[in-house]
Amino acid sequence: MPSTPRPDDRAASAFRFATELVAWVATPWALAPHSVPLAVLSVVVLIGLPTVFSTPGDKRNVIVAVPGAVTIVLVAVQLVAAVVAAWVAWHVVAAALVTVLAAVTVVLELPRWRWLAAR
Template sequence: MERPDDRRASVLRFATELVAWIATPWALASYSWLLAVGSLVVLIGLPTVFSTPGDKANVIVPVPGAVTILLVLLQLASAVVSAWWIWPVWAAVLVSLLAAATLITERPRWRWLLASG
């Protein structure tokens, strides 16, 4: 199965990841700076180290497609939960819509990831 063109999906995915990288440590910082830093290690570090061959140019530790999907879902959930936790309702609604759009546009890539291993 050929990898689908996910240029449009990758823009939405990256935007949602960026929200998660900002909002999650922000939300956790009031409890512990260690939790805030730890969230960045998890949200940025895990997807950098673990990836599915063929999905990224540089694979450090190869994992099945289901793991890559779970890492994306972690980013989406972190973005949405953190936005509702710390930001005004209008911003949380926008983040939720962004995450929903990301879920929809990711479907072809996820089918490919599941079929590729």
């Protein structure tokens, strides 16, 4: 099976990073009123898992190699966390904007996800 090159995802990566930032801020914001340790743990999980687990060829530095499907799931967790936490913690207008950001991110991520799914 010939190896297909990784798709250019510069635009997608900007949207993906913006959504990750929202997840890193909104998730602990939504959880803190209920449990500060859980809020801290959410940040450790949201930042730590994608840092440690990655698909070879998708990142330069791979600490623990995982199949592409795992990387897709990790991105999806970030997207869901951003949207759900925004709706829980923030004003409806901000939450709606986060939802649009996440939807655009999904559309832009599709070529990369297809590539990752084949790995």
